[in-house]
Amino acid sequence: MTTISARWRLSNSLSLRNAFSQVAACGLTLNPARGFAYLVPREGQVILDVSYRGMIKAAVNDGAIKDCIVELVYANDEFVYRGKRQSPTHTFNPFDKKADRGEFVGAFVEALLPDGRVHVEAVTAEEIYAAREGFRAVEAEEERPLGRLLRRHGEKERHQDRQEILASVGTQAG
Numbered sequence: 188m189t190t191i192s193a194r195w196r197l198s199n200s201l202s203l204r205n206a207f208s209q210v211a212a213c214g215l216t217l218n219p220a221r222g223f224a225y226l227v228p229r230e231g232q233v234i235l236d237v238s239y240r241g242m243i244k245a246a247v248n249d250g251a252i253k254d255c256i257v258e259l260v261y262a263n264d265e266f267v268y269r270g271k272r273q274s275p276t277h278t279f280n281p282f283d284k285k286a287d288r289g290e291f292v293g294a295f296v297e298a299l300l301p302d303g304r305v306h307v308e309a310v311t312a313e314e315i316y317a318a319r320e321g322f323r324a325v326e327a328e329e330e331r332p333l334g335r336l337l338r339r340h341g342e343k344e345r346h347q348d349r350q351e352i353l354a355s356v357g358t359q360a361g
Contacts (some may be wrong), residue, residue: 202232209235213245246298254299262289271307 206226210216215223215237223241226233237245243255258277260266265278274297279288295309 199232202234206233206235213237213241214248215241215244250301252298253301255296257294257296259294260292261285262292264288268295268307268309272305273307274305275307275309 203226210224213224213235217224217226219225221240222238223244224235224237227236228234229236239257243252243257246252246255260277261279263279265276267276269275275295277295291312293309293311294315295307298306300306
């Protein structure tokens, strides 16, 4: 179901055009089967939201990395972090049910650099949840009564600005 605010955001042609320009510039596709990037209504505009898969693809295409993996880590997995320059040891049965692997505790990203070195970043579950909640807070703010009121006020001002511009153009033409 499309809300009024979502329809307005999608009708914002300038932000939509900018988002498509960004897609073209970064060389990714909006094909949902690939999952590289999505057009998302946010804060009154249509923006390009690049997924982690898209970031990896762009980094590989640019030659910044050769390869990259992202792995989720659960409490019952065997995980030994060995620093940013060595691959961690991560052992688990990929056929176990998630419930058998325990609580989600974090994730790690391992990138193979062009010179053959490895770079590892580990992120806790708390950091992931905090980032997700921060994003949801921005979305929720737009749907609160004050957010809707401010958005409507902005739309009204833009309409008045357009009318003034059209009136001045009509006056200059006559």
